[in-house]
Amino acid sequence: MEIDIGNALHSVATPGVSRETLERLDERVADAHDRIGTGIDGREHGYAALALPETADAEAIRTAVDPIDCEALLIVGIGGSALGAATIADALDVDIDVYTLDNVDPEYTSQLLDSLDLSRTALHVVSRSGTTAETLANFLVAREAMESVGVDWTERTLVTTGGEGNLRALAERHDLPALDVPAGVPGRFSVLSTVALPVAALGGGDVEGLLAGAGTEAETLSGSLFETPAYAYGATTYALAERGWTVNAMMPYAESLETFAEWFAQLWAESLGKDGVGQLPARALGATDQHSQLQLYRAGPRNAMVTLVRPRERADVTIPETELEGLAYLGGSSLGGLLDAEFEATEASLAAAARPSIRIELERVDAHGLGELLYGMEAACILAGELFSVPTFEQPAVEWGKRAARGLLGGGEFEEARAVEEKTRLVID
Structure with missing residues (x-):
């Protein structure tokens, strides 16, 4: 993962961040890194999330899901208990259909359950406490729907929960495969764990690749933002927020990362929005939202920075030649080339209006690259929380x-x- 903060500098953005400011801030980053390192080593609450590339047990996850044969997976959870799995499923295009029940809208729940072949659908129910009202209510409704069509839900349910509580008791009573929620890891930081990785294991995804990518990013953590991509992002967004850029629009240029922007929104909002500080995360998709939201980010109130994300490599589609004279310039080029041009045009458009942006680039959207991105954003968020001096892991x-x-x-x-x-x-x- 590579971070380019050039368009956040004061030579581009007004107000921006000077190199001198970053160098002064780097002293605080070094102190924060020491605190983060101590937290990781001691597996302290919250900081333990950054140890997951080392502590997550891919084999235990595969063993738990092995008895389950399904064509579709229904994830029953809310917030971090569902968004991480949905992000993985959408980014890696797993070979099962994945749905989520992460809200209690009765019309949607009924329509979704009615549309599924429940005899070929598995449930993954996720709640650390085992008492989350929305999750338990949806699980009870889904369980009853299975029973009503003669499906034995006990053969099609995986549970991820804490060591005790309603779900743990239920799993023990019905001998359900059960995974432990990792200790000391808040839900929004749990994507690289038993909370979200089962969707990859069930769908033929590369669980080990996700953890290896996260591990690669973990190895970059150092005491300087100039050497650590995640810290560069966290420190620069903090510095921009202090200068009034209190909206952070996450704008991936890959359809497969659209759900990632939603995952990021929870991570950033719930972790940093305290004591009157933080950034409001907005969700956008390039190039779609160049035709809608970009108008606001470029010409509206001077409060929004934009984070642009793209893979360097992707499958491509050639644009056919056309007899239409006004479109001749498109013929023989490609959709990927057009999307890259849109990316760079958006970046340049913001810079021309003296609005800050940060570029994040991955080699490709695969298990390794996604693991890097997810871990990097978690580390960036924790670093930003240290700089904002907020209790990052509370809500x-x-x-x-x-x-x-x-x-x-x-x-x-x-x-x-x-x-x-x-x-x-x-x-x-």
């Missing part, structure tokens, strides 16, 4: 909402639920 606002919802459903007495009654209303009908 108090998320927990507040969970308690409020549980109280409204009768799951206990929670003060947060009473806030619903205090809602200010100004209704126009």
